[in-house]
Amino acid sequence: MKQNYLSGLVLAMAAAMPASALSAQPLRVEQLQRCGDRLQAEVQEFCLRVTGLGDSGWQARLNGTPLKQQAMEYQDGQVRIQVKAAEAESGPLWFEQDGQASNPIWLSLNSSHVVAATDQEVVKNMDGLTTYVDLISVIIEESHNGAKESRRLAEKYGAQVVGAIPPLNTYQLRLPATNLDERDALVLRLGSEVSVDAVVIEESGAEESVESETAREPAADDEEWASNRFLDAVNFYQRRLPREGGDIETHPIRIGVIERDVDFDSPDFADYLGDCRSGGPRTCVYARDADQPDGHGTTVAGVFAAAWNGGGNSGFLRGLDKVGPGFEVIVERNSDAGITANIAASVNLVEDGVRVLNWSWGIHRVGAIDINGKEVDSLVRSGIAMSGYEELLEEFFLWLRREHPGVVVVNSAGNASSYSGRDEYRLPSSFVTDQLFVVGGHERSDKDVAVDDPEYAIKRSASNIDMRVDVTAAACVLGSTKEKGQRGDVHCGTSYATPLVAGLLAAMMSIDPELEPEQLRMLLRRSAMTIGEEYDFEPVEADDLTAPILPSERANDLNHPDVGRSARLDMYKALDLAVQSLERVR
Structure with missing residues (x-):
């Protein structure tokens, strides 16, 4: 059995840190x-790394x-x-000590968990991409009991079952392989095997960043979000849906953010620490703590839940x-095991009652071409890895x-100036299903x-495009900042x-x-x-940003000026239509 990498890392860091430094850190x-x-x-x-925790006098709370x-x-630590x-249910877990409370983190008691490779368990493949040497996942055919069949396969090939996504009949194996030749042969x-639907090979480093792009100064007076009527939507919700005395009852919704x-x-x-649920209904955030405020997860979560007039x-x-x-x-991201972990986390969250999943990530196949005919050179994966992920x-x-x-x-459309809907x-984003929404990006x-x-x-010049994109948004x-009132960097x-x-x-x-x-x-x-020019349902010079607006989306008016144009998010009008739709049902 291999030594637990997380445990070794934590112990090494803690040993090098004086006790006074531990106690001075926030919880x-x-x-x-x-x-x-x-x-x-x-x-x-569950194994946790907790900073600022003393040797005694602390308490952990679950729900x-x-x-x-x-x-x-x-x-x-x-x-x-x-x-x-x-005896318990999935929910927020946090620590308390000496009047302090830690950040709450979501602890899921569902069964989907996968293992990430350590730095010693990855190598570069022929495409120059980081790939796992001895960790793969097998998707078992529906006609077989996945748990039983994965154990049989593991015994047959000298492997070990180390992770699983049972609802998808997917099991993670640690192979007896020390190099890519041995892995690929296995x-x-x-x-x-007749019982195996597909094999998933993971190609990702332990800390690989996901889609992001930093750029110019934003337009003045928050005109970026004004392009989607952000404040109008907030005002409408506050004015039309009062908590007391209103004619519409609102319902709590749980959102999963794969970050x-x-x-x-x-x-x-800062005010999401401890028991966020106490004191009445409010937005709550459950997450691991990051070192810096400019990370991808902090910025994405900030669009949902950052305090107003706080830190950016x-x-x-x-x-x-x-x-x-x-x-x-x-x-939540389950572990650093790449796309497989993203799916494992998503399955757990859905089983925990999440209604909306935010996937601000995506990958391109090696050889993908952008709208200018050049190869995409970021967030690419080999053909064999893409087949497994698909x-x-x-x-x-x-x-x-x-x-x-x-x-x-x-799901984000991507930032490679390429095509979001080509499954190759x-x-x-290329999947076609009512349950997947694809979002492109625009700027003022x-x-x-x-x-x-x-x-x-x-x-936005880098945004991926085409008919699979449902709508564009700012x-x-x-980004968030360390100091209150500071202006954050642009992401x-x-x-x-x-x-x-x-x-x-x-x-x-x-x-x-x-x-x-x-x-x-x-x-x-x-x-x-609308956004852009009218294209009459055909892409012109690869500039068709989203699926064109149809007459059926404009009261069947064939002559409506919006017909044929690309769609730009209107948050205010969408909320208004949701209320109107509810009133018609009544």
């Missing part, structure tokens, strides 16, 4: 991963209930806890707190449609025109347009939780403003 949970026997469902073990001290072990699944043999961590030292997130960003759902039902934003994503969306038809996934080039133009004018915003946002990319749409869909669901994915898309498209 923060920086890491949580399933450990021990990951296939054990009855009693689950507000103190965990028994005998179920926890603590040594030099690492906490190992045991939870009996029959992959070929496993792939030829690594959030900086709780930033003023944007302003979250849409946070703006609804005065009247809203209480939104829960769960930032099968895994297909299993996920089939499971989602079968078991959780009311859940929606909102890009995942996951230099034209002095009204906000509803098609020329108010222009396509791509540039101010641009479809990663940050995506949570604008995901947050809006969550708000629409809070108005009417019975809205189905195809109805949400219909309302989103009917409410959309």
Whole structure:
């Protein structure tokens, strides 16, 4: 059995740090991963890295209930806890000591967990991409018992089952391979097994960044988000949906954000510490703590939930707190095991009641071509890896449609000036399903025109395009900062347009939780403003930004000026249509 990498890393860091430094640090949970026997469902073990925690006098709470001290072990910043699944539910976990409370982190008691490779367990392949040497996943055919069959395969090939995504009949194996030749030989043999649908090879480094792009100064007076009527939408929700005395009852919605961590030292997130649920309905954020406020996860989560007038960003759902039902934003990535971990985390979150998944990530196949005919050179994967990912994503969306038809996934179109909908080039945006929304990015133009004018915003040059894109949204946002009142750096990319749409869909669901994915898309498209020129349903010089607006999306008016143009998010009108739709049902 290999030594637990996380445990060794934590112990080494703690040993080099004086006790006074530990006590001076704020109480923060920086890491949580399933450990021990990951296939054990009855009693689950979790390993956490917690900074600022003293040797005694501390308490951990899960869903507000103190965990028994005998179920926890603590040594030099690492906490190992045991939870009996029959006696607890998934929920926020946090630590308390000497009047301090840590950031709450989501602990899922569901069964999907995968292992990430260490630096010693990855190499470069022929394409120059980092790939796992001895960790692969097998998708077992539906006609077989996945757990039983994976154990049989492991015994046959001298492997070990170390992770699983049981709802997708997917199991992670550690192979007896020390190089790529040995791995590929075993992959070929496993792939030829009658019971194996596909083999997933992971190509990612332990800390590889996801889609992001930093750029110019934003337009003055928050005109980027004005292009989507952000403040108008917040004002409408506050005015039309009062918590007391209103004629519409709103409903709490849970959002899953597939990201690594959030900086709780930033003023944007400083008041999310401890028991966020106490004191009445409000937006809550559960996440691992990050070192710096300018990380990808902090910025994406900030679009949902950053405090207003705090540390740079302003979250849409946070703006609804005065009247809203209480939104829960769960930032979770399972482990650093790349796309496989993203799917494992997504499955757990959906089983924990998440209605909206935010996927601000995506990958291109090696050899993908952008709109200028040049090869895409970022976030690329080999053909064999893409084939495995495609099968895994297909299993996920089939499971989602079968078991959780009311859940929606909102995915960034990508930042490679390429095509979002070509399945031979890009995942996951190329999947065609009612439950997947794809978001492109735009920026403020230099034209002095009204906000509803098609020329108010222009396509962001890096944004991926084509018919698979449902809508564009503002791509540039101010990041969070360390100091209150400071102006954050600009972050641009479809990663940050995506949570604008995901947050809006969550708000629409809070108005009417019975809205189905195809109805949400219909309302989103009917409410959309336009962007760009009219293309008569055919892409011209590869500039068709989204699927063109159809006559059916404009009351069947063939002569409507919006018909044939690309769609730009209108958050205010979408909320208004959601309310109108609810009133018609009544």
